[in-house]
Amino acid sequence: MKNIRLKITFIVLLTTTLGISQETKQGVVISGEPLAEALVKQWILDYSKNTSSNIAFKAKAKDSDLAVEFLNSETSKSNEDLKHFSIAKVAILPVAKSNAPIVLELKKKGLDENKLKALYFDDFLESTGKDDFSKIPHQVYTRLGETGVPAIFAQAFGYETSSIKGNGIGGNDLHVINAMKADETAVSFNALNLLYDVQTRQAVTGFTVLPVDLNGNGKVSDDELFYQDLDAILGKLQSLNPKDIKNIPIGELQIVVNIKESNQETLNFLNWILVNGQASLSKYGFLQADTKTLKEERLYVNQLVANLK
Template sequence: MKAIKILLLAAGLLFSFRPAAFSQGQSSSKVIITGVRFAYPLVDKWIKEYTAKNPEVEIVIETRTITDPEKYDLLIEAFEHEKEVKETREYVSIARYALLPIANAKSAFAREYADKGFNEKTYKQIFFHDIYAEKDKSVTAPFTIYTRLQKAGAPLTFARYFGYEQQQIKGKTIAGADEHLIKALLKDETGITYTIPGLAYDLNTRKPAEGITIIPVDLDGNGRVSKDEKSLENLDQVLDRLESEKVSNVPVEYLHFSIAKNNSNPEAKKFLLWVAAHSGEDLRKFGYLKPESKRLQTEKQKLERFSVVK
């Protein structure tokens, strides 16, 4: 009899704890982010800072593969969506990214074009036309272009800047993320590609990443590359110039977060508003340009008025 009483008491204690445990599980919030992979290091820093102050919130990055995860709250993207998609989401343009031409530092191509540089004609000739098939003798150093296989922000931005579409970029197409273009280039002494400053430079030393030569371009559009335009050894100086001047031959596009207008996670909106208020502190460190302040402020105000429903 005594044993039965002890069992009943234990059972009662067990059930008395269940509501509290269930309530705790319900009160915790999870925000799932996915999208362009080159932005993950920057986004990860924001997540750590935000959750340090808001430990009750769990924010995770679900890595994009060929497609986005089945469920997510926030999408970070590096190209403008189609009109139909934009009508269903609220956007916050938190940064701008530039695209620079790079080559394997061991290549004859790198040695030649680190001096010559690219103007608009050179870009089009190399990246969008088979100059060997056309028997064009102006480019003599061997090269192998590496570009993205899947539709993505960087190749779309790069191609459209010069009046083309992504599928018109010549060369070897690589599955995966922008980082995989860098890996392919480093394995091939003839390799060339285009990439963001955050991948072209070592973010700690602010110098070009090991094994990479950044090709100078005709920034003022006068048809030639000056000595000043060849000064690419310091990332911060490059970013200064891109932010302070209207430059040519450098594709620049917005990096933006978006959240669905319907059935959205309130915690995702809170995090997005925090990012909009604090993102400017970290952009330079990771190789990004600041967004146009008026655009960011307008989008932030729209998001503040936007009522989410979970």
């Protein structure tokens, strides 16, 4: 399985609001997708306890300073002025309605790489002629679009989003979960923090995460059945070397900064996230970022701040 990065991107721009007195009041407006909204709001709340900065999350703001978006690697590298900072990781897991016939088949047996491909991708069936699930009623759901969770999931197994089977749902990744609620045969995949209730730490009511062959040996062993709660999954994945994680795409949550247009207030908030933001990740279902990478990123941001003085 290919190693693919998920980029949830904060695009940083410089904005100023001129008052009648011509004084400049700076602030940071953050817009973006629901996947990271709760985490970002927690960061804003914690950061604001010790500062007087004006930071707000406005999901649909058009001229935001920080835009939380899903971008594929080609799109995110199109602007040389954008600097990427990796601050968390996101796991993407297969899921089905709890009463779906396919859950009875897979809750113990699980999914190895070939079964994952057979379940989710048309191209696998066309190339192999093998369909392990033809006799089991099921309906695959995915989000429409060529970026974000569906793109990362498809690319991880060597496919394009156009190869994913089933019903394409418009909107964001939460809309896929909502669409599945009315279909007792529904199967999909989604980000870990959307599949589990971050308050109860249990799977979202009515849904079951399907176990996978985590070590790639062709079967699901008892020690790979660790989906009982959110903390068990985070603990298991966090304990492993990323190279040893098979069949669970792990993406990166990234902040992307326009280094030519960023202001001090924006950089101060970014620096706070790099230093303190890790403390909130597990609470909201995200994996910790690489420690060495974080250290290097902090040094880089400190230099950006110094250049503004």
